[in-house]
Amino acid sequence: MQSNVMPNFLKKRAFLTPDRIAVYFENQTLTFKELYRSSAKTAGQLQGLGIQKDQFVGILLKNQLDTVIILLALQLLGVRAVILNNRLTPSELAWQLEDSKASSVIVDDSFSELLAFFQGQQPTLSGMTVNQVFSSNPEEADILEEVTLAEICTIMYTSGTTGYPKGVIQTYGNHWWSAVGSALNLGLSEHDSWLCSVPIFHISGYSILMKSIIYGMPMVLHKKFDAKKALADIKEKRITIMSVVGTMLTEMVELLGKEQQLPEYFRCFLLGGGPAPLPLLQACVEKGAPVFQTYGMTETSSQIVTLSPEYSMVKLGSAGKPLFPSEIKIEVERGRVAAPGQAGEIVVRGPNVTSGYLFRSDVTMEKIRDGWLYTGDIGYMDDEGFLYVLDRRSDLIISGGENIYPAEVEGIILSHPGVSEAGVIGIEDDKWGQVPVAVAVRRDDQLSEEELREFCQERLAKYKVPKAVYFVEKLPRNASKKLLRRELREWLNEGRFHHEHSEN
Secondary structure, three states: OOOOEEEOHHHHHHHHOOOOEEEEEOOEEEEHHHHHHHHHHHHHHHHHOOOOOOOEEEEEOOOOHHHHHHHHHHHHHOOEEEEOOOOOOHHHHHHHHHHOOOOEEEEOHHHOOHHHHHHHHOOOOEEEEHHHHHOOOOOOOOOOOEEEOOOEEEEEEEOOOOOOOEEEEEEHHHHHHHHHHHHHHHOOOOOOOEEEOOOOOOHHHHHHHHHHHHHOOOEEEOOOOOHHHHHHHHHHOOOOEEEEEHHHHHHHHHHHOOOOOOOOOOOEEEEEOOOOOHHHHHHHHHOOOOEEEEEEEHHHOEEEEEEOHHHOOOOOOOOEEEOOOOEEEEEEEOOEEOOOOOOEEEEEEOOOOOOOEOOOHHHHHHHEEOOEEEEEEEEEEOOOOOEEEEEEHHHOEEEOOEEEOHHHHHHHHHOOOOEEEEEEEEEEEOOOEEEEEEEEEEOOOOOOHHHHHHHHHHHOOHHHOOOOEEEOOOOOEOOOOOEOHHHHHHHHHOOOOOOOOOOO
């Protein structure tokens, strides 16, 4: 057998461990054998509706069991799933369907009214709801016995900070090596089960589905994140691992309160979406809840750098070291590697890294050179090789010639006990070019702008202290709960903030 070909993932898993639980969803449970049967039947239904190998098919679904079955049915047929983010506007979704040359789109029944809109924009597109798929007559499906690792499995669009989104190519090999790298890092036990309350349309959720099939472990799927339900299921379903972002983790730790601890068998929270504030990590230590901080992106098919808990305090704020199959380096300018402690662009390589952007050879050539992906993120490595992510290059604020990384200022603001969320952006300034301003969500209504700025002055270089602080009810975040600084800028330009001004 060629080295770049493997048995079909789901078929092989159903053969190896047919009676193990594959997925829990609400009060439904499927074993791998049952999951394979359902997915194979659905593959036959999709084929009957004209969906064929190598086509691009749009998927606009929610976190539910049907979604898992449809995504796996597409894999069985060798169809390339264009996974759409259901929080986007209809016109953004229509643009992605057209850009990916999708031949059809499958939508959740609750999104059925979008089909007419999509077909109005793209008359050749065939559209169907989940209900139509499941109620159609199945054919005998042409199920692939093997998958080629270089073949496209999924496409996910990344918002990017400039121009239109780009379709990131994720191959079977990318997903395979992402799962293997994670297992080599976290270890794997037959008792593991992974809670997925992040969206499946996002790489953090989809990668849990892939790990479930590759490892043969149950995935506990939630419709959406609910801290109370998550804690209940950790106990009831003996969950050992959960993927979270900072806001989710904060909510769970607060709900646990002073007394409660997580059960012994709970192994770790895998934390993505930016560095965690120190008080949160300390609270997790008290709760006996290990936190693995990670760095990853759609282009790396989930985490590529992870910090194990034994370093979480000594290497506070670090994303860790690259997973076994992957490499990272920091470049100051093209081809010149930074010295330890020197900030530059984070560049990554490995079998889990995308081969490029769909139908965008220009962007692929610009971003990927000799197999190294130029991430556009800024960071540095210490002398032991631990990565510290400072910021997105595009969010960098340059004030009087000094670089200000918003994430650093946000980290300081978040360390104030009266603040639950913070976002920092640069605004134009006649004297300095740009100056930072902060937008925060208060836990404590008594907290004033003046107090918060004084708090920053004690902890930050003068030029990094926000010139103004605006308080809001909540911050704009995308589906993966990442802060949308771009939207904060729009809010500011629209004059949506009022601030309790205090002269400095």
